[in-house]
Amino acid sequence: MLEPRDVKSIEDAKKIVEERGLSYVKVGVFDNDGVMVGKYVSKEKFFASLDGNYAMCSMVLGSDTSDNLYDNVSYTGWHKGYPDSELRIIPESCRDIPMEGNMLLFNSEFVGEAADVSAQGMLKRIIKRAEDMGFDVYSAIEYEFFLFDETPESVRSKNYKNLNNFTQDNFTMSILRSTVHGDFYQKILDMAEKMDFPLEGLHAETGPGVLEVALAVDKAEAMAEKAALFKTFMKVLAQNNNMMATFMAKWSEEVSGQSGHIHNSLRYRDGSGSAFYDASKPYYMSDTMRHFVAGQQRFLPEFTALIAPTINSYSRLVPGFWAPTEATWGVENRTTALRVIPGSEKSQRVEFRIGSADSNPYLSLAAAIGAGLYGIEQKLEPGEMTTGNAYDKEQPDALKLPGSLWEAAQRLKSSDAAKELFGNNFVEHFAASREWEEREFRRHVTDWELQRYFEII
Template sequence: MAARKTPLKASTPVPKVATVPPSLRSARGVANWKEAAQWLRARGIEDIECITPDLAGVPRGKMMPTSKFTSNTSLALPSAIYRHTISGEYPEETESFRYEPRDSDLKLVPDLSTLSVVPWESDPTAQVICDIVNSDGVAVSYTPRNLLKRIMGLYRERGWKPVVAPEIEFYLVAKNDDPDYPLHPPKGRSGRSILGGQGYSIAGINEFDELIDDIYHFSEKQGLEIDTLIHEEGPAQLEINLRHGDPIELADQVFMFKRTIREAALKHGIYATFMAKPIQSQPGSAMHIHQSVVNIESGKNVFTNPDGSPSPEFFHFIGGMQRYVPNALAMLAPYVNSYRRLAPNMSCPVNNAWGYDNRTTAFRVPVSDAQARRVENRLPSSDANPYLALAASLGSGLLGIMKKVEPTPPTEDSANEGSIDLPRGLLEAIALLEDEPAFEEVLGKDFIDIYVGVKRGEFETFMQVISPWEREFLLLNV
C-alpha cells in the first residue's frame, strides 16, 4: 500500500507557483512582438513559416530561423505570385491584365494573432499568416486577405459586422501518381474501400478513426475549433463544420484546415482532396457558408426586427445574393472542374432561388430563432479560396442592401426542376464577373482585372489537354 501523505497544516507555507502568462498558454495568437518572442521561446520553436494565400488559396511565403523572425527582419515576395495560374504559368498581358513592370517586392506583414505551431513537423516549427503591403506600407488591394478586409470595412462603415460559419466537404482518396487514372476511395480500417450511400454514417467515419484523431489533434495544437464532423454522401467524403465567427478568422481557419487535413491524410498514406468533383458520378464537394450581420454596438442581428420578424435588410441581402452571386460565381467556383459539380441531379443547387429550410435552393434560410436568423450560400465549392468566396458572397449581399434589391418569393418545392440558372462553365462565369459594374464598388477594379486575367490563362492551359472523353468518342467516329 502506498504511504499516506501527511496533509499540510494551516501554518505550513504553500510554495508559490509561477503564473504562466496567458500569451504562453494560448495555442493560437499573441498580442505583440514581445509576447511572440516569449511564446516561441517557451515552445523551443526553431523555425517559422511566414505564409500568405495566393489567388488560389495556396500558401506562399518564406521559412526562417526564429531568431531572424523576432529581429524585425523585412520579408518580401515578388508581385508576380498573384498573377500566375494554378499550374504555375503566367498568362499573356491584355488591355486590362498587366504585370507590374519591375516585378517589385511586396512586403509580408505577420499577423501575430494567427501564430501557431506546425504540429506535423518533426522539428519544433511555428507558422504565421501574413498580410501584404507595398513598399510604402499600404495594403495591396488585390490580395485575398486584404480583399476580404475591404468588404469588412464596407460593413463597418454602416456600424455592422458579418458573422459566418463555413462547412467544408472533402474526399479521402487512394494515392494516385498518374493523373491519367481516375481517383478511387482508399481502404479503411476494415481493409475494404468504402462505398457510397454513407451519408451521416458513424461507421463510415469510424473507417478512418486514426486519421480523424490526427485531424482533431493537429487542429487542437493550432487552436482551430471544429464544431462537428460528418460522413457525406460520397464514398469517403467527409464534412467539417466550423463554429461561427469573424469572417477573417474563419477564412484563416479554412485556409489552415485544408493544409491540416492534407497533412493528416498523408501521414496515413492517402490523399485528402478539395477538388469540387474528384470522382465521376459521385457528389461534388461544397463549402457552404452561413451568413448573418450584427450591429457592432448592440450585438443585435441586423436581419431581425425588434419584434422578431425578418427585417428589410434580410430580404435585401437575399435579393443581392440572387442578383449578384451568379455573376461572382468565378470566385465561388474557380476552376473548370468546379462546374462539373454544378450539374443536375448531383446533390447541389443549379439555380439562384431561395427558400426556408430548402436544400435544393442556392440560398437556404435554416430554421432558427430570431437572433440566429441567417442565410446559407450553398453554391461555393470546396476548391474556392475561402477569402475570395467570403468576399464575393458577403459583397453580393451588401450590394443588395445598398441597392435595396427585392428577392423573388421563396421557393416552396424543389428549385432544381427547371433550367440551370447559373453559368455552365468558367469562361462564361469570368465574363459575368468582368461585366458587372457594381462589383467595382465592393471588389475594386485592380482585383477584378488580375483575377479575370489569371482565370482566362488557366482556361487556356486546360484547353491544351486532350480528355479521355475526346479519345473515346471522337477517335474513330468523326
C-alpha cells in the same frame, strides 16, 4: 510560457519564439487560389520582418497552381521584371504545427499595391464596408472532401484513375464508419483543436471515402483564415497517414461534387443583437436580412467566378447533384442557391449553397458578404421565394448562373457592382487569371474527347 493563440502583438511573437528556443519559424501566405505558400525563416529574419514587413516574389500573385506565369495581367510579369510584393506577418495568427513538434506557423497578408489584387485584401475591404455600415459579420463554412488510400506517387502512376477510396459505398453519417475509423477521425478533431480551427461537426458523407466538416462559427475574416488552414493541413494530415485528400469540386463523373457551403449572419456592432432576426416578420427575416438575401440573389451570377474559380467547378453545377444552377432562394430548401434558415436571435442566418470545396474561402466569403451588403445599401427586394424542387421550375434568365469559367470571368469583369465592392484592380487581375485558366484548359485534349471522336469522326 505563452501559448500560440495568446500571441497578440509583435512583442508576444518574439517572446514565444525565444521561450521555445526556436532558430527558425514557418511563415506563409495564401495566394488567390487559396494555396498556402511560404518558407522557414531564421529567428533573426523573422524578428526583422515583424518590425518592418518582408517581401516575396510577386510571382505568387502572377502564376497559376502549376507555377505557370500569367501572360495577361498588369500587376506583375516579365514587363515589370517580377519585383517583390510586400507582406506583413500577422502576430495573432501564431499556431502550433502538431506535425512538426515545437514549430510555430505565422500567417501573413499582402500590403501596399499587392493588397489591391489579393484575396485577403479584398475580404478586408468588404469587412471594412460592413463595419462602416454598423455590422459585424459572422460566418461558418462546411467542407466535403474525398479521402483515398493513395500517395502523391501512386495517384500519378495511376494517372488519377482507379483510385482506392478510404471507404466504400454511400454511408452518410454512418456511426459504423466513424467508429471503425475512429482513430483517424480523432486525429482530425485533435488537429483542428490544436491549430484553432475547431470543428462543430465531422461525419461521413454521401460517396466512397467522403467526409464532411463544419467549422465552428467565427467572425468572417477569422473564418476565412481557419477554413484555408483547415484545407491545407487536412491534406498534410492525410499524406502523413499515407492517404490523400482532395477538395476538387468534382473529381469523378460517377459521384457527387464536393461543396463548400457558407453560412452568414450580421450582428449590430453596438451590441444590440442580430440584424437578421425580427420575430414579427415571416420566417423571422428582418428587413435587413431580406435586403441581404436580395443582394446575394441579384449579384450571384456576376460574382460566380469568385465562388466557382476553377474549370472543374462547373462540372459540379449541374441539376440534381445538390448544387444550384440558378440564383434562387427558399426557406429551408436545399435545392436553392440561397437557403434561409429561420431560428433564434442567435441562429438566424442564410446559407450560400453555390460554394464548392475548391473555392478560396477569402474570395467566396467576400463575394457572399459583399453581394449581401450591396443589397442592404440599395434596399433590394428578393424575387419570388422558391418552394419545392428548384430544378423543376423555370427561372428568369437573369437568375441563371454562368455555365463555364470563361463566362463567369466575363460576367465578373463587366460587373459595375464588383468593381465598386472589390476594386477595379482586383476585378481586372482576378478575371484575367480566370481567363488564363480557361485558355490553359483549351490547350489540352481530354480523355472524353479521345473516346468521343478518335475513331468515329
